Amino acid sequence: MVESSLAADVAAIPSRSDFRPGDPLSRFYSKSPMADSFAALFTTDMAKNVLDLGCGEGSLTLPTTQRWRSASFMTVDKDPEIELKLKRELRGAGRISHQHHCLDALSLDLPGKLHRKFDVLLSNPPYRRVARTAAIERIFADAGLAGLLDLPAETCTAELVFLAQMLRAAKEGAEIGMIVPDGLMTSFKNAAVRQALVERLSISKVVSLGRGSFLRTTAQAYALMMRNEPGGTGYVDLHTLDEDGLSNPIQISPQEAARRLDHAYYALRPTQMERSITLRELRAEIVRGHRSSVEVRTKGGFHTTSFPKSDEPREIHLDEAGAGKKTDARAGDILLARVGRSSHEKIGLVESGSSPLSDCVYAIRIPQAWRRVVMASLLSPGGQRALRRISCGVGPRVIRKADLLDLPLPI
């Protein structure tokens, strides 16, 4: 069954960086080992009706057909050319009950067109911002997510609309699994979104997927597993999934879930056996440089490209270019890159001189007695792992000041 009319009542804003002309629907395909593992994360034993919203060529659908062989499968995708490819993909799955709809997942009347409710729902949605139209507002309200309407417009994204649509099509207590971007699980900006989700849904687990789980990208994403029932009291299990399989869970409270929902962040909590200290406990002051790169190029200054290489000594000698401003690096400062994929490796201790800093560099100021200890800790395998874990972002990694202050440093 294919419907040819595509709802166009929601306009996507092609401004977010992940909206690429190469694929106008912002699709990225899951690699099959990851898709198999994703299907295994569901706990429903017997499913009758399964929905894959935004199915693409069925890379997530296929493993679920093996998981629930007697279920009826429904797939939905906006691309009218997908059905043939999907049918070809599913042919290898054996005899299964399958229906496909060519529909826009963002359209208000989607649930009505599906003609049934589902007990298992899954999606790898596109990640992009969408305009908050009257239709979108009704979708959120109808899904019991009216709280999202009080939040800033930039939190209105396709992945949240996909989730709301799944809730509208879900039976009470239905199990839902979706692939979500890093920002939704970790960013400060989305804390209120996470709070709304924790209250509306019973989130059972969040699994961090390795960078490399998707074709043609190294994006960081997560599998968010939940049930269509009110949450707010249950604990959430956080895992990572890599070549070694699923890690042991870390349990967090619903309050902690609003703060962050990534395994790596909570994995930093030291066990009682480990000795650690935070920069906040050391009363460290962290200042961020002020010069833009243009100013650094024309007037000079220290920025991310100025750090010693990882195999070089970490001592930094600056020329006396600083003017004594608070944001200028000076002797005794520990410098750390704030942005970049390998920012955790860019660390140095200023031995002499002073210099303006680029705004991509932090200066950490702590009492002299602790400087060598903190430098050694940051450069240790445990410290490096910790720095990698607090940096967040789908593509570029950013280290937040608050996370750096609370980072448990092994000592």
Added chain:
DNA sequence: GTACCAGGCTGGTCATTGTG
């Protein structure tokens, strides 16, 4: 009003992948 702070957006690059 000004300076500073904090978070993460977006356009110019260049490594990787695709194609002939």
Added chain:
DNA sequence: CACAATGACCAGCCTGGTAC
């Protein structure tokens, strides 16, 4: 194997908020 096309790129830059 050489060249072209592409990119949920990546780091420099921007913007909104806050303190004084």
